[in-house]
Ligand SMILES: Cc1cc2nc3c(=O)[nH]c(=O)nc-3n(C[C@H](O)[C@H](O)[C@H](O)COP(=O)(O)OP(=O)(O)OC[C@H]3O[C@@H](n4cnc5c(N)ncnc54)[C@H](O)[C@@H]3O)c2cc1C
């Protein structure tokens with residue numbers, strides 16, 4: 001893990017309210033894997049806390065992150081322009097380790113799609129069956145990143161693009177025979193996935209990336225603690241963000 005002073009290379013909208021920012025790091029970094037995240041300064045010195053964003057792409061020293069504009073920090077980020085300097089701490093957290101699996105179902109929703117893209121790029125030798133959901137057509141982006149998949153189903157809540165419905169429904173309808181399932185998306189989506197796997201008695205190993213409010217991002221402040229299935233606690237930033245779905249409460 002290292003704190004870099006990066007240079008903004010590009011920062012542009014890729015869908016409604018979603019931006020992709022590309023940062024050039026001053027040097028090559030250790031390997032970064034899909035599921036890991038960075039803590040990015042927003043460019044507003046009055047905002048002390050950096051914002052956690054999942055790694056989407058790393059090409060040489062160019063690191064791309066996609067962010068939804070939500071509050072003060074991400075709004076400020078939209079103002080960053082080529083040549084600006086932003087501090088970025090990386091890589092943080094664990095990742096989707098697919099070394100034991102050959103075929104993988106990918107269930108992603110909203111901004112949860114971006115760390116999954118990094119995971120596809122990381123694992124070019126796997127057979128991926130992807131089910132990704134967006135709010136509506138205006139939110140759909142980066143579909144070309146899924147060209148490597150054996151199968152891709154895109155859903156929108158209102159049916160304005162792809163199938164009407166959500167990614168979990170699309171996955172269950174298709175029910176691909178896979179060695180593992182990985183998922184990242186809003187809490188309500190992960191909850192639905194866990195419930196459906198339980199109810200249907202699906203024992204395929206399933207790994208989910210959790211999102212919690214964060215402070216330090218490095219395991220020190222305990223802001224990001226979540227409950228584990230055995231009644232304990234885990235730090236999403238350090239013990240996660242990727243967990244076996246059976247081991248955490250959602
Ligand atoms: C591991 C991880 C990876 C993430 N990856 C992405 C991504 O790839 N793309 C993306 O759009 N979003 C991602 N998020 C969510 C993103 O961090 C928040 O949307 C962002 O921090 C909101 O900041 P804000 O200043 O605009 O909002 P505000 O609500 O004004 O933020 C106030 C404070 O709350 C924190 N906060 C608010 N919402 C969240 C949240 N959901 N998760 C964590 N902290 C939050 C902020 O960091 C800040 O400290 C990720 C979150 C985590 C934990």
Ligand code: FES
Nearest residue numbers: 215217221222237
């Ligand atoms: S954010 Fe500080 S311990 Fe996780």
